Amino acid sequence: MSSQLSVYNTLSRTKEIFEPINPPFVGLYVCGPTVYNEVHTGNLRTFTSFDIIYRYLVFLGYKVRYVRNITDAGHLTNDAGEGVNRMESQARLEKLEPMEVVQKYTVGFHEVCRKFNLIRPTIEPTATGHIVEQIEMIKQLIDNGVAYESNGSVYFDVKKYNEINVYGVLSGRNIDELIAGYRDLDGQDEKRNSIDFALWKKADISHIMQWPSPWGNGFPGWHLECSVMSTKYLGETFDIHGGGMDLKFPHHECEIAQNVGAIGVAPVKYWLHSNMLNFNGQKMSKSLGNSVLPTELITGNHPLLEKAYSPMTVRFLFLMSHYSSESDISNKALQDAEKGYKKLMQSLKLLIEMPFVDGEMDSALDNEINKELELAKDNMNDDFNTPRALANLFALSSHINTFFHNGKKVVRIQRATYDELVRIFNGFLLDVFGLAMEEESNSMAMDGVMQLVIEMRNDARNKKDWPMSDKIRDYLKNAGIVLKDNKDGDTSYEVI
Amino acid sequence: MSSQLSVYNTLSRTKEIFEPINPPFVGLYVCGPTVYNEVHTGNLRTFTSFDIIYRYLVFLGYKVRYVRNITDAGHLTNDAGEGVNRMESQARLEKLEPMEVVQKYTVGFHEVCRKFNLIRPTIEPTATGHIVEQIEMIKQLIDNGVAYESNGSVYFDVKKYNEINVYGVLSGRNIDELIAGYRDLDGQDEKRNSIDFALWKKADISHIMQWPSPWGNGFPGWHLECSVMSTKYLGETFDIHGGGMDLKFPHHECEIAQNVGAIGVAPVKYWLHSNMLNFNGQKMSKSLGNSVLPTELITGNHPLLEKAYSPMTVRFLFLMSHYSSESDISNKALQDAEKGYKKLMQSLKLLIEMPFVDGEMDSALDNEINKELELAKDNMNDDFNTPRALANLFALSSHINTFFHNGKKVVRIQRATYDELVRIFNGFLLDVFGLAMEEESNSMAMDGVMQLVIEMRNDARNKKDWPMSDKIRDYLKNAGIVLKDNKDGDTSYEVI
Numbered sequence: 001m002s003s004q005l006s007v008y009n010t011l012s013r014t015k016e017i018f019e020p021i022n023p024p025f026v027g028l029y030v031c032g033p034t035v036y037n038e039v040h041t042g043n044l045r046t047f048t049s050f051d052i053i054y055r056y057l058v059f060l061g062y063k064v065r066y067v068r069n070i071t072d073a074g075h076l077t078n079d080a081g082e083g084v085n086r087m088e089s090q091a092r093l094e095k096l097e098p099m100e101v102v103q104k105y106t107v108g109f110h111e112v113c114r115k116f117n118l119i120r121p122t123i124e125p126t127a128t129g130h131i132v133e134q135i136e137m138i139k140q141l142i143d144n145g146v147a148y149e150s151n152g153s154v155y156f157d158v159k160k161y162n163e164i165n166v167y168g169v170l171s172g173r174n175i176d177e178l179i180a181g182y183r184d185l186d187g188q189d190e191k192r193n194s195i196d197f198a199l200w201k202k203a204d205i206s207h208i209m210q211w212p213s214p215w216g217n218g219f220p221g222w223h224l225e226c227s228v229m230s231t232k233y234l235g236e237t238f239d240i241h242g243g244g245m246d247l248k249f250p251h252h253e254c255e256i257a258q259n260v261g262a263i264g265v266a267p268v269k270y271w272l273h274s275n276m277l278n279f280n281g282q283k284m285s286k287s288l289g290n291s292v293l294p295t296e297l298i299t300g301n302h303p304l305l306e307k308a309y310s311p312m313t314v315r316f317l318f319l320m321s322h323y324s325s326e327s328d329i330s331n332k333a334l335q336d337a338e339k340g341y342k343k344l345m346q347s348l349k350l351l352i353e354m355p356f357v358d359g360e361m362d363s364a365l366d367n368e369i370n371k372e373l374e375l376a377k378d379n380m381n382d383d384f385n386t387p388r389a390l391a392n393l394f395a396l397s398s399h400i401n402t403f404f405h406n407g408k409k410v411v412r413i414q415r416a417t418y419d420e421l422v423r424i425f426n427g428f429l430l431d432v433f434g435l436a437m438e439e440e441s442n443s444m445a446m447d448g449v450m451q452l453v454i455e456m457r458n459d460a461r462n463k464k465d466w467p468m469s470d471k472i473r474d475y476l477k478n479a480g481i482v483l484k485d486n487k488d489g490d491t492s493y494e495v496i
Numbered sequence: 497m498s499s500q501l502s503v504y505n506t507l508s509r510t511k512e513i514f515e516p517i518n519p520p521f522v523g524l525y526v527c528g529p530t531v532y533n534e535v536h537t538g539n540l541r542t543f544t545s546f547d548i549i550y551r552y553l554v555f556l557g558y559k560v561r562y563v564r565n566i567t568d569a570g571h572l573t574n575d576a577g578e579g580v581n582r583m584e585s586q587a588r589l590e591k592l593e594p595m596e597v598v599q600k601y602t603v604g605f606h607e608v609c610r611k612f613n614l615i616r617p618t619i620e621p622t623a624t625g626h627i628v629e630q631i632e633m634i635k636q637l638i639d640n641g642v643a644y645e646s647n648g649s650v651y652f653d654v655k656k657y658n659e660i661n662v663y664g665v666l667s668g669r670n671i672d673e674l675i676a677g678y679r680d681l682d683g684q685d686e687k688r689n690s691i692d693f694a695l696w697k698k699a700d701i702s703h704i705m706q707w708p709s710p711w712g713n714g715f716p717g718w719h720l721e722c723s724v725m726s727t728k729y730l731g732e733t734f735d736i737h738g739g740g741m742d743l744k745f746p747h748h749e750c751e752i753a754q755n756v757g758a759i760g761v762a763p764v765k766y767w768l769h770s771n772m773l774n775f776n777g778q779k780m781s782k783s784l785g786n787s788v789l790p791t792e793l794i795t796g797n798h799p800l801l802e803k804a805y806s807p808m809t810v811r812f813l814f815l816m817s818h819y820s821s822e823s824d825i826s827n828k829a830l831q832d833a834e835k836g837y838k839k840l841m842q843s844l845k846l847l848i849e850m851p852f853v854d855g856e857m858d859s860a861l862d863n864e865i866n867k868e869l870e871l872a873k874d875n876m877n878d879d880f881n882t883p884r885a886l887a888n889l890f891a892l893s894s895h896i897n898t899f900f901h902n903g904k905k906v907v908r909i910q911r912a913t914y915d916e917l918v919r920i921f922n923g924f925l926l927d928v929f930g931l932a933m934e935e936e937s938n939s940m941a942m943d944g945v946m947q948l949v950i951e952m953r954n955d956a957r958n959k960k961d962w963p964m965s966d967k968i969r970d971y972l973k974n975a976g977i978v979l980k981d982n983k984d985g986d987t988s989y990e991v992i
Contacts (some may be wrong), residue, residue: 065593097561097729099619107616110606120603123595129625132707211628233593352973430978430990437991445991446942448975449949452968456952472948478796478803479944495941 003381005060007240008324010248010271011170015383020239021269025063027238028054029230029268031247032068032124035105039112041314041329042277042284044294046244048315048434049274049323051118053242053384055432067233068121069226070109072102073128073209073219098209102128112294116311117434123233127225131211134220134228137262138199138213146261150190152202152216156257158195165260170271171249197254199224223254231259231267241268245275245324274323279304280330292329306331309338312438316341319386319433340390345437347397348429350404351422362412365399369417372396373424380432389428396425446495454483454491499877501556503736504820506744506767507666511879516735517765521559523734524550525726525764527743528564528620531601535608537810537825538773538780540790542740544811544930545770545819547614549738549880551928563729564617565722566605568598569624569705569715594705598624608790612807613930619729623721627707630716630724633758634695634709642757646686648698648712652753654691661756666767667745693750695720719750727755727763737764741771741820770819775800776826788825795943802827804944805834808934812837815882815929836886841933843893844925846900847918858908861895865913868892869920876928885924892921942991950979950987 005018020026030050033039039047047068057064113120127134138154141147146161147154158167162175175195182194198221203210210217230238236259243252252271259267276283279290292302300308317337321327376392379385400421403410410418429435453472460468476483482494501514516522526546529535535543543564553560609616623630634650637643642657643650654663658671671691678690694717699706706713726734732755739748748767755763772779775786788798796804813833817823872888875881896917899906906914925931949968956964972979978990 065596097619099621099729100561103616103619120599123593123599125595126622126625129622132627136708212632233595349976352976352978355970426978431980445975445977446945448971449942449945449977452971452975453945453948475944475948478801479941479948481941481945 003378005381006383007270007272008383009269010273011268013172016270018270020062021237024061025065026057026240027234028057028064028066028240028242029226029234029238030066030068030121030241031226031243031251032070032121033105033109034071035102035109037105038293038295039105039109040284041292041294041297043244044112044116044314045277045318045327046242046274047113047118048116048318050242050272051434052319052386052432053240053272053323054119054121055434056380056384059427059432065123065234066119066121067123067125067230069229070106070124070126071222071225072106072126073098099128115298116294116315117436119434125229125233127220127229128209130225130228130232131220133232134224135200135213137224137228137258138220140262141199141258144261146257147199148192149215150192152218153190153198154200154215155191155196156199156254156261157192158197158257159193161257161261165257167257168253170256171253173249173253197221197223197250199258223251224258226251227255227258227262227267230255231263236263236265237267237269239268240270240272242272242274245273248273272324275321275326278326278328281328297334304331309334310438312341312435313338315433315435319390322383322385322387324383340394341435344390344393344397344429345435347400348426349437351400351410351425354400354403354409356410356415356418358415359411361414366413366417369396369399369413369421372399373417373420376424376428380428386433393425393428396421400425450481450493454493457483458491499874501877502879503766503768504879505765506769507764509668512766514766516558517733520557521561522553522736523730524553524560524562524736524738525722525730525734526562526564526617526737527722527739527747528566528617529601529605530567531598531605533601534789534791535601535605536780537788537790537793539740540608540612540810541773541814541823542738542770543609543614544612544814546738546768547930548815548882548928549736549768549819550615550617551930552876552880555923555928561619561730562615562617563619563621563726565725566602566620566622567718567721568602568622569594595624611794612790612811613932615930621725621729623716623725624705626721626724626728627716629728630720631696631709633720633724633754634716636758637695637754640757642753643695644688645711646688648714649686649694650696650711651687651692652695652750652757653688654693654753655689657753657757661753663753664749666752667749669745669749693717693719693746695754719747720754722747723751723754723758723763726751727759732759732761733763733765735764736766736768738768738770741769744769768820771817771822774822774824777824793830795947797944797947800827804941805830806934808837808931809834811929811931815886818879818881818883820879836890837931840886840889840893840925841931843896844922845933847896847906847921850896850899850905852906852911852914854911855907857910862909862913865892865895865909865917868895869913869916872920872924876924882929889921889924892917896921946977946989950989953979954987 006015007018008015028050030047032047033043050068054064054066110120138147141156142149142154145157147156158175161167167175168178178195179193188194200213200215200218200220202216203218207217207219210219230241241252241255256266256268259265278284279292282288282290284291290304292304294311294314296302296305297309297314298311300306313334314337317329317333318327320333320337320340372392372395376389376396379388379392382388410421413421453476457469457472460466460472476493484492484494486492502511503514504511524546526543528543529539546564550560550562606616634643637652638645638650641653643652654671657663663671664674674691675689684690696709696711696714696716698712699714703713703715706715726737737748737751752762752764755761774780775788778784778786780787786800788800790807790810792798792801793805793810794807796802809830810833813825813829814823816829816833816836868888868891872885872892875884875888878884906917909917949972953965953968955961956968972989976991980988980990982988
């Protein structure tokens with residue numbers, strides 16, 4: 001009997017057995033990118049972590065609706081929600097319409113996702129696509145007495161909310177300490193309390209991105225979109241909310257307050273947070289010059305990179321740390337990842353190519369492989385522990401290589417063990433970890449599959465199964481493939 | 497002195513010199529796809545036509561803001577704007593949230609754009625992303641007396657509008673004839689006149705896609721989104737509005753009426769319409785069984801296709817007709833396009849590789865090449881006449897091939913002629929026509945043959961022919977091919 005999936009829930013600060021609200025369905029919401037510049041590698045790590053979590057849930061048989069938003073407006077420049085709209089200031093800088101900036105970086109983000117083999121979410125809603133819904137939620141919050149209009153803006157009344165609820169439930173922060181520690185910032189004179197955050201910001205006439213509302217023209221506060229879009233597509237309470245650890249406070253804390261304030265229920269059963277990505281042990285930052293973009297990793301075009309690293313190498317590097325631990329990029333770590341990636345994919349190829357041969361059993365070997373397979377599953381079930389599951393795959397890869405060196409076949413284990421080995425080794429690498437072969441051995445594959453087709457065609461002819469024979473002929477013709485029956489009885493093929 | 501660009505303006509029914517409102521800026525709006533199923537090949541032709549028009553404007557040095565919308569809601573099932581929301585009925589069919597359908601087909605559409613080398617527009621706004629703006633325009637139309645609320649829906653009052661404006665200015669249709677010819681349809685009892693069209697439709701409780709509005713919950717009429725998004729991103733009056741000829745009436749006619757009714761000015765200086773795509777001389781339709789999808793063209797997987805055709809072959813076929821003429825797909829035409837494409841790309845390769853060598857001049861040759869270059873430019877300036885420009889490129893390709901056969905260098909012409917040859921021959925093929933070098937025939941062949949194998953494997957499974965099913969599995973394994981059964985019942989393959 002395998003272990004059950006458990007996840008570390010930031011909300012309860014404990015590891016909990018994962019029990020979806022309405023199995024086999026799972027609702028997964030992940031905070032997506034703000035598309036005002038190129039996605040940075042730290043974000044890519046977060047999105048890859050949740051890509052793997054999504055893939056594993058699907059691997060386990062859950063039917064997952066996976067929503068990841070695109071913040072195309074209203075992301076304000078400081079944590080508390082004040083300041084200028086980032087989208088717009090960037091747009092003016094480049095003399096572009098804000099939605100041109102949005103399009104440019106959205107297209108770029110999707111291109112990065114494609115290269116790094118991230119599965120596109122089931123739904124990718126945008127903030128500007130949900131202005132109506134955001135206005136509706138603000139109205140509800142005002143009606144419920146936990147938000148107030150002030151000078152054309154609307155703020156969430158944190159103290160009022162805290163009278164019957166607990167603000168800080170996710171981050172563990174205390175409202176009084178928060179108030180005491182607050183810096184003086186824009187909009188403070190409009191607010192009842194310094195920690196109140198903006199739900200709607202008044203826009204002056206020079207503000208390009210603005211919409212009419214019951215409180216005049218303005219734009220939504222950043223925290224609001226996720227409350228609105230997660231509940232719209234996943235329901236008032238859903239299973240998993242993910243995001244980078246930097247979003248825990250205030251963004252996710254505000255999300256909870258908004259949902260509880262408007263709807264009366266906590267939105268999320270399991271809060272999952274991925275950790276930061278460093279470079280050579282230091283936080284990446286522009287001022288340190290150690291901020292490397294995904295596109296720079298692929299091209300090697302950065303002073304700190306010794307060479308180019310493939311998307312799968314980077315993906316493998318991410319797998320080498322647990323999603324909730326810090327991960328570190330360095331040339332050494334990348335080169336280790338490159339070696340590890342190649343080693344496992346090589347074993348994968350061998351495993352696929354070698355036949356299983358029934359015969360004498362080696363119980364010790366069979367047990368050892370089974371134990372490693374169980375450990376691999378246990379480790380993934382243990383809050384998606386990819387580095388430990390990778391270690392299990394490395395151990396299995398040694399067995400696979402031994403099979404190869406001792407006669408190029410899988411022997412001395414049970415058929416069931418072999419089947420499980422294929423299911424887990426291939427399934428984890430390709431489907432769950434999302435690794436793909438980078439140098440496509442297409443022509444070898446083509447040769448292999450054409451052998452099958454030629455044999456089937458000869459069988460069909462021998463059996464005078466003309467419909468089958470015709471079908472094969474037509475398909476090959478469509479595919480631009482010509483068969484040639486050679487004098488020696490062999491059949492060869494050519495792509496035209 | 498080269499000719500000036502002229503375009504056929506559907507509005508004036510004449511060819512006019514193209515003079516942008518605010519040069520060097522050009523605003524271009526194109527009606528985009530409705531993402532409730534796979535983009536069909538007729539749409540692909542339209543989008544390719546405007547892709548080429550966009551590319552040519554950029555080639556001429558204009559700074560083009562190119563907006564193409566995505567209709568993700570509110571596209572009603574009949575021309576007059578009544579009926580059910582297409583998006584939603586499709587969603588229920590597939591038991592999906594409407595935005596899941598939107599995501600699936602938006603991602604699919606962008607994938608087709610990528611394969612066929614269509615440049616992504618500067619902005620791709622969505623209908624659901626502009627609900628607020630649509631409500632605002634409806635309010636304006638009601639204030640201006642050309643729209644009225646009726647039973648929770650809002651209609652455009654065509655007769656009232658026609659009292660001081662002309663409805664039918666684009667299509668040349670007459671309002672009295674339109675009224676006389678009108679069929680009895682849903683919503684007629686709510687309307688003042690049969691030809692009035694919906695701006696906002698009331699939604700009952702079972703309607704998933706709905707938004708609150710001053711008239712109750714509902715969703716916008718299809719014609720409205722283009723009026724709202726074109727003016728939002730390009731201004732109240734902009735240069736070019738494009739779309740398929742089937743949209744001229746009523747969609748574009750309604751757009752003009754909405755803009756004039758709300759803002760008081762006609763929105764568009766030049767209306768450009770691309771023509772239809774036929775198959776073997778017949779209109780493509782599902783009932784005739786001659787409707788071929790772009791993905792089917794690429795795989796060859798359609799009873800009417802003799803083989804697979806590459807995206808660039810299809811693109812070349814489109815170039816072989818003027819955008820405002822009908823184009824016809826047939827196996828013969830595709831095979832001609834394939835030859836033509838290969839011939840020109842071969843010459844392009846030669847031209848890129850051959851050096852220019854100064855020396856003795858052949859004035860006749862020099863004149864001939866210059867004449868052909870001028871004609872190529874004249875033809876593109878003549879309302880983007882790609883088939884005639886292609887003929888010029890074929891003539892030039894003969895010269896290039898002659899250079900190659902006579903010593904593999906470009907000689908006996910002026911340096912300036914050579915430079916212009918390179919600029920036009922390469923520039924037209926790559927930048928304007930958007931053709932790219934293809935080395936894809938192998939992967940296309942692989943796709944084709946894998947379709948056959950997957951079908952045979954499914955047959956074998958259905959017939960419980962386990963020896964056959966096992967044989968296929970073993971062969972694929974040896975070839976390093978992994979099959980994946982996807983959620984939607986499709987099977988895909990991966991070479992590892």
